[in-house]
Amino acid sequence: MHGLADRDPNRVIVFDTTLRDGEQAPGFSMSVEAKLTMARALAALGVDVIEAGFAAASPGDAEAVRRVAGEIEGPIFCSLSRAEESDIRAAYGALQSAPKRRLHIFLSTSPIHRAAKLEMSADEVLEKAVRAVSFARTLFDDVEFSAEDAIRTEPAFLAEVMEAVAAAGATTLNIPDTVGYSTPSEIGRIFAGIKRRVARFPGVILSAHCHNDLGMAVANTLSAVAAGARQVEVAVNGIGERAGNCALEEVVMALRTRGDLFGVHTGVDTTKLVSASRLLSALTRSPVVRNKAIVGANAFAHEAGIHQHGMLADARTYEIMRPQDVGFDGTRLVLGKHSGRHAIAKRAEALGYALTGNALGHLFANFKRRADEIGEIDDAELIALILAATADHGGVHAA
Ligand code: KIV
Ligand code: ZN
Numbered sequence: 001m002h003g004l005a006d007r008d009p010n011r012v013i014v015f016d017t018t019l020r021d022g023e024q025a026p027g028f029s030m031s032v033e034a035k036l037t038m039a040r041a042l043a044a045l046g047v048d049v050i051e052a053g054f055a056a057a058s059p060g061d062a063e064a065v066r067r068v069a070g071e072i073e074g075p076i077f078c079s080l081s082r083a084e085e086s087d088i089r090a091a092y093g094a095l096q097s098a099p100k101r102r103l104h105i106f107l108s109t110s111p112i113h114r115a116a117k118l119e120m121s122a123d124e125v126l127e128k129a130v131r132a133v134s135f136a137r138t139l140f141d142d143v144e145f146s147a148e149d150a151i152r153t154e155p156a157f158l159a160e161v162m163e164a165v166a167a168a169g170a171t172t173l174n175i176p177d178t179v180g181y182s183t184p185s186e187i188g189r190i191f192a193g194i195k196r197r198v199a200r201f202p203g204v205i206l207s208a209h210c211h212n213d214l215g216m217a218v219a220n221t222l223s224a225v226a227a228g229a230r231q232v233e234v235a236v237n238g239i240g241e242r243a244g245n246c247a248l249e250e251v252v253m254a255l256r257t258r259g260d261l262f263g264v265h266t267g268v269d270t271t272k273l274v275s276a277s278r279l280l281s282a283l284t285r286s287p288v289v290r291n292k293a294i295v296g297a298n299a300f301a302h303e304a305g306i307h308q309h310g311m312l313a314d315a316r317t318y319e320i321m322r323p324q325d326v327g328f329d330g331t332r333l334v335l336g337k338h339s340g341r342h343a344i345a346k347r348a349e350a351l352g353y354a355l356t357g358n359a360l361g362h363l364f365a366n367f368k369r370r371a372d373e374i375g376e377i378d379d380a381e382l383i384a385l386i387l388a389a390t391a392d393h394g395g396v397h398a399a
Pocket of ligand 2: 021
């Protein structure tokens with residue numbers, strides 16, 4: 001299977017690795033049941049590929065791959081595998097019940113990994129990669145090859161490996177920034193170079209897998225897409241090794257919101273992004289920071305008076321996406337010490353109190369004092385302030 005991008009050149013395949021790269025990071029491990037629950041949410045979200053684990057890593061991982069692949073319908077299910085026959089066979093066994101299955105082979109290509117980790121020469125790495133992919137193709141139609149630490153690999157050697165594994169039958173070529181070292185302009189050049197080099201394999205999909213060590217995983221992934229990648233490897237909430245993987249919700253919404261720049265689309269139902277994020281957070285007991293892009297509590301919340309005034313006039317003044325498009329109920333205008341008179345009067349009106357004259361002035365002064373003390377003023381607190389202000393100064397009527 002050469003992927004959906006074969007049929008539509010502008011379709012970006014979303015390969016979700018929340019349950020593998022995400023789950024292998026400290027603090028994010030999940031039981032088989034938790035993985036099943038999350039996989040169901042990922043399938044509902046509309047991801048194309050779910051990397052359910054690394055079958056050869058442990059009996060628990062093999063069981064998770066087997067159950068996720070056997071019990072959930074829709075996406076392609078995938079297992080990670082070293083470039084070893086025994087791993088490939090373990091993945092094959094675990095993926096037996098999946099109607100659509102993929103093998104994901106990885107092998108390091110960079111000089112530092114070849115010397116320090118593999119103790120292999122470049123020629124030996126090349127030969128091992130080709131042997132593994134050729135063997136894998138006897139069991140799987142859909143084989144992805146990842147050149148681990150691709151970004152720190154000599155460009156000529158990386159291109160040679162990619163061309164050789166494509167010739168051996170790899171259907172997806174993943175170029176991981178394993179250590180989150182690249183930059184948008186550099187990774188764009190690397191993808192463009194590999195794209196030229198494998199042009200004689202038109203069905204082969206180039207894939208980006210970026211880590212976030214320098215905070216550039218999403219930017220680098222987008223740059224790879226601009227340079228021709230048609231698969232993005234992502235994790236919900238950006239979980240993954242060290243600083244994490246490219247955040248699914250961020251790259252999907254960037255591609256959608258800036259369709260004018262990228263001209264591509266995914267199959268993700270973006271209205272389920274917030275629920276997928278909250279579910280993962282609950283399953284792993286890892287809260288999402290308030291200011292997290294797309295799914296954080298503040299992503300569509302406004303407190304500053306000037307912003308609230310703009311938002312009340314036209315939400316497009318300060319929001320580039322609709323909160324409903326990612327699964328929030330709506331915008332949250334938070335009342336606090338930065339809020340202005342206009343927003344307070346509007347909220348009071350929504351609660352059924354139309355304040356005028358002295359009463360509004362008095363409410364505003366008391367509101368600021370109280371907000372300095374407690375921060376956010378919720379509806380109950382606001383009503384108490386309104387009642388106090390109107391008891392002393394009148395000037396209220398039913399809104
Ligand atoms: O970061 C990485 O290189 C990986 C590979 C196994 C794809 O996770
Ligand atoms: Zn990774």
